[in-house]
Amino acid sequence: MTNIDNGDTQIIRMIDDKKMKMIMNKFKYCTEEIQIKHSNMVIEHVEEVKKLYGIFQKFVKNSLDFNKRLENYSLSILFFTKCFNDSNYSEEDILILLNDLLAESKENHKLAKDLENKLFLDEGDGGIMKGLKNFLNRIFGDSDVNGPVWSDLEPKSNQTD
Numbered sequence: 395m396t397n398i399d400n401g402d403t404q405i406i407r408m409i410d411d412k413k414m415k416m417i418m419n420k421f422k423y424c425t426e427e428i429q430i431k432h433s434n435m436v437i438e439h440v441e442e443v444k445k446l447y448g449i450f451q452k453f454v455k456n457s458l459d460f461n462k463r464l465e466n467y468s469l470s471i472l473f474f475t476k477c478f479n480d481s482n483y484s485e486e487d488i489l490i491l492l493n494d495l496l497a498e499s500k501e502n503h504k505l506a507k508d509l510e511n512k513l514f515l516d517e518g519d520g521g522i523m524k525g526l527k528n529f530l531n532r533i534f535g536d537s538d539v540n541g542p543v544w545s546d547l548e549p550k551s552n553q554t555d
C-alpha cells in the first residue's frame with residue numbers, strides 16, 4: 395500500500411469516480427493505445443537539426459568574416475579622411491584612394507547581399523530562415539511539407555501489420 399500524505403488525499407477526494415475513470419482512460423490511451431507510425435522520426439529530426447546547425451554555423455562564420463572586412467574598410471576610410479585633410483596629398487592621390495574605396499564599397503555591398511540571400515533565399519527554396527520555419531512547422535504543425543509530427547502518431551487500432 396502506498397503512503398499518501400494529506401494534500402494528495404484532498405486532491406483525490408476532489409476527483410470523483412467519473413473523472414478518475416476518464417483520467418485513467420486517457421492515460422491508458424497515451425501509454426498503450428498510441429503507436430508511432432514513423433519510428434525513425436526522432437532520428438530524422440536530430441539529423442535535420444544537425445544540418446541546420448551546420449548551415450547556420452557557416453553563416454555565422456561568413457558574417458564574422460564580413461564584420462572584420464567592414465572593420466578594415468572603416469580604417470581605410472579614416473586613412474582617406476586624413477589624406478584628404480592633409481595638404482601634402484595631391485588631387486590625383488586623393489582620387490586614387492577614393493577609387494579604391496569605391497571598389498571596396500561595391501564588393502562590400504555584394505558580400506552583404508550574398509549574406510542576406512543565404513539567410514533568406516539560398517540553401518534550397520528559402521534560405522536558412524525558411525529551413526528553420528519548415529522544421530518547426532513539421533514539429534508543431536501548420537506545415538505544408540509532410541504534416542506535423544503529431545501526424546506520425548496513430549491509435550494502435552488503425553495499425554495494419
